Amino acid sequence: MSDTANNPTDARIAEIVNGNDVVLFMKGTPLFPQCGFSSRAIAILDHLGVDYASVDVLQDMEIRQGIKTFSDWPTIPQLYVKGEFVGGSDIMMEMFEAGELAQLMAEAAVKPAA
Template sequence: MTEDPQARIGELVANNDVLLFMKGSPLFPQCGFSSRAVAILDHLGVSYESVDVLQDQGIRQGIKQFSDWPTIPQLYVKGEFVGGSDIMMEMYEAGELAQLLEQHGLAKAG
């Protein structure tokens, strides 16, 4: 793995179908927004990987430039930036997030 944060972020995004950059971990989210993002993904039953930005200052700052999005958490699906927790919540409530995951064959069966 390379030391350049942008390259590392690019590798992580490319190698994980559903990836959440968050503060903390899914078991111990370190902010309310990250907690809400985890709750949404868990409720949808999708498997995902997470990156704790608090563990790596380069990624914590780099992800904001990578996506051109100022806040964390950030959700990526199949290499595409989806949004932060507010966008996730809006998409979830409208059924759009489940639809996006289904389109990529990532949603929970049944």
């Protein structure tokens, strides 16, 4: 991950990532995703029944570009659990199908959705 001390966008991203147990950087919102990959990611998280925050990268171009550098991952959506980068929608799907994502959430003691 990049040096947050010299980059205010990285500092904002780090604050979001570290301030939420589960956060999804996505295109759109959970109620109105703006791409199929973001829609798939939301469906997975909703199916797992975990509490999560989301960030609409379409509303903030600095975050949209900065998150790619922050994670060294070129695509959106991006999932973080307990401050750690997990991956994008394809990785989420693979982990979900293998039962690994539910296991990760349980091991991380992620709260269920309200």
